[in-house]
Every structure is written in structure tokens, then in C-alpha cells.
Amino acid sequence: MATQDKIKETFDSYEVKSSVDSVFGDWVVSKDADVINVEKKYPIYAAQVENSSLDSWMSHMSEKTWFDFQENADFQNAFERAKEILGI
8 A cells, every 4th residue: 555655755756746636555646637556656647548448558557567466456446536537
């Protein structure tokens, strides 16, 4: 689970200026709809969320050796929350 210090550090490193909207395990959603895994330091920016589907991202993530399918629900929830923020 992401800690506040780890979230701040990761948001700062990716120059995410907005605050946290939601936390799903290691996946954090910003109020601007950026989705970032704070443990693996993997960002998915709002523009990427806006222009793609959950299915395409699930396929992409399945290729990552570090992606833990036990966290599958956390990723899906974070991605869906970002879509909600964007009004999609």
C-alpha cells in the first residue's frame, strides 16, 4: 500500500501538480486523472487514459514482468476512477 511520503516523492518526480484523488494499493490516481504506480514508479498520464481503453492497458501491462496480477483489481479500479474524473 502506498504511503503518503512515497506518493509525494513519486508525484514530485513526475511533476504531478495535483493532489491525490484515490489510492488503490500501489496505484494512485491524481485529481487530474493521472494514474501512477508508486512502488514501480510507472506513470500513466491523463491524456493516455483519455485516449485508450482499459482492455488495451491490461494487454500492455500483462507484458510487464513486474506487473502483479494479484494487483489486477487495484489497477482496474485506478484506471476506471481516472476515466470517471475525465468524465468518460
